[in-house]
Amino acid sequence: MNLATPGTHLHVRGIHKRFGAFTALNDVSLDVAAGELVCLLGPSGCGKTTLLRCIAGLEQQDQGTLSIGERDISELPPQARDYGILFQSYALFPNLTVEANIAYGLNGCGRGASRHRVGEMLALVGLTGSEKKYPSQLSGGQQQRVALARALAPAPSLLLLDEPMSALDARVREHLCGELRQLQRQLGITTLMVTHNQDEAMLMADRIAVMNNGQVEQYATAQAIYDRPATPFVAEFVGQGNWLPFQRHDDQHARVAGLNLRLAPGAGKARSGRLFCRPETITVNPVVHEENLFPAKVREITFLGNRCRLSFELQALPGHALLAELAPEVMPRLRSQDIWVALPPQSLQVFA
Known part of the structure; x- marks a missing residue:
């Protein structure tokens, strides 16, 4: 069954998620177009990370459907959902080199193909020559680039970003936001990013889904949300x-x-x-x-x-x-x- 509307790459429909008596997501629906970067923006506890984890298969929704392209992924395990993910902590393996970290998701490619792909990814994120370094030898911004290269190495159809800039200082964060946005456009990869930082969302997103109490209160461009907020919460939270x-x-x-x-x-x-x-x-x-x-x-x-x-x-x-x-x-x-x-x-x- 094709759940996606024309031009939609990620289709989220009627997602509910409860933890005991607490409702984390309450009938959340949104579409992400192919090649689009969408930000889930909201305060802590609004449900944005839970939604990302449901899309990733790291949490199972209680109700609702998810599809990537024409594939219904609602019940698939994480490894079958064709996405790359970049966590807030980067989750690099400290005992592996940069090269080995990036190659971790390339099992089955063959040694030569894997090495070639790692080289491509390092060039893409501007870290050529850092293959043999360990994460502890890199700055926070460099670690973030390695984690991004690892997420992109298998050429996923969807990129999920969970507060990827939160561990960086303001100047580095702004610089890397611009770099990440440019890279996303260059690759044309459909991207869903979680953030509580409205400046990041405004700077990077094609569209923003402002979330509160497990629901999407407004889903629109940054300018539409800023100029004509749909609810008092959106008006107070953004700007x-x-x-x-x-x-x-x-x-x-x-x-x-x-x-x-x-x-x-x-x-x-x-x-x-x-x-x-x-x-x-x-x-x-x-x-x-x-x-x-x-x-x-x-x-x-x-x-x-x-x-x-x-x-x-x-x-x-x-x-x-x-x-x-x-x-x-x-x-x-x-x-x-x-x-x-x-x-x-x-x-x-x-x-x-």
Whole structure:
């Protein structure tokens, strides 16, 4: 039976997984297109690693189906599922050389073919000449490359990455994220990556599945998730955000502490709840009049290098801190604690 839709390489449908009374996955479905890199993003305990382990066959789902291409792999053992996997710990064998670690999954290839493939993999990850070294002689970034080469050596149709950058410092992580993404595109290998780091997901993914409490709350491109989060959890988990309590005045306006804010079409249908907007969409002391312009007071300014973060409160809503992010060149216009802020209608989204 073909479970996959056209263009889909990995097909996940209706996956449930429980550990005793705890539900780790609750009816999770998603498709990953051939050659696509998808990130499972969410906090600890959201179910992302459990989903990866079910796909890998390291955990058995209680309900649901999995397929790779046209093959139903729902009940297959891990070794029959045609994937490579890179763990958070890299799981390199400390007593084996780099060459032997990479060749570990190439049993049955023959010695000459195995050696040739190891050479190809070392060249691919930029470690030619390191064949005889042991893992302890390598940096963390080099160990990660060896583990990746080992995962890719058997030429799997699917690559699974379980928090592969978490053990690296920020600068090395950013560099290797770029390298891994470039390599994935070069090989065209379908990839599913687990991470709790939203910057990694934004940098690398074609699409992101944001998970919470065992469910996928939104599955879309990074820009769609950032610009129009589907739920309050997604809005709060991905990036910074501002929240304002509101009551609907009419279809195009909302009331916030006596202020009347115009809403753009598509802002949402809720009659009351919270208004949401990103800090960088707020204009401070605009040079020309803008809509939704209100007096405010500065609470704190934080310099962050390429931007400044301004904490302020609307005069009509004292004690309620909001954030704006500004370019440093805007700061000279802030000559006192009294400012004007504009909340552009197109940046406002309503949640019940």
